[in-house]
Amino acid sequence: MSTDAADSGSKGAVTVTPAAAEEALSLLRSEEMDTDEAGLRLFVQQGGCAGLSYGMRFDDAPEEDDTVTTHHGLRVFVDPASLNYVGGSTVDYESGLQAAGFHVENPNVVSECGCGESFRT
Known part of the structure; x- marks a missing residue:
């Protein structure tokens, strides 16, 4: 298992914004999962x-x-x-009037479908 304990992540690893980490940690806790392991x-x-x-x-x-990174307390x-396709990506959490959810900003994508649910590298 590859591990990067730094909050910044390593080159090619996935990073997470503070908003996404906060939301994910809140959801993990609501599921009564151990945030030190899960x-x-x-x-x-x-x-x-x-x-x-x-x-x-x-x-x-x-x-x-697995490659394991920790960002703002979230593993x-x-x-x-999957890392071959998402390396260098950033996971963010967006909330607005019409929708809320996690979003992956992937620098490897060369095209996406119109709804943004699928991609090609």
Whole structure:
């Protein structure tokens, strides 16, 4: 398992904004998960009109081959295959009148579908 305990992340790793970390930690605590061990898993899966889509879930602990980073107290787990697509990305949390949710700003994307739910690198 690769680990980067710094709040800034390493080159190629995923970073998280303070707003996203705060929201994720709040959700983890509401699920009564141990924030010292559990974290947010970011992954890429086949799907969507552009070919790939993001997935996020909370996991109790990282897998052995995950890259693990910590940002503003939030642990983030990314598997090696997904890291190839999302390395260098930033996870943010946006809230507004029409919607609220996590958003991935991915510098590797060359095109996205119209709704922004899927992408191609």
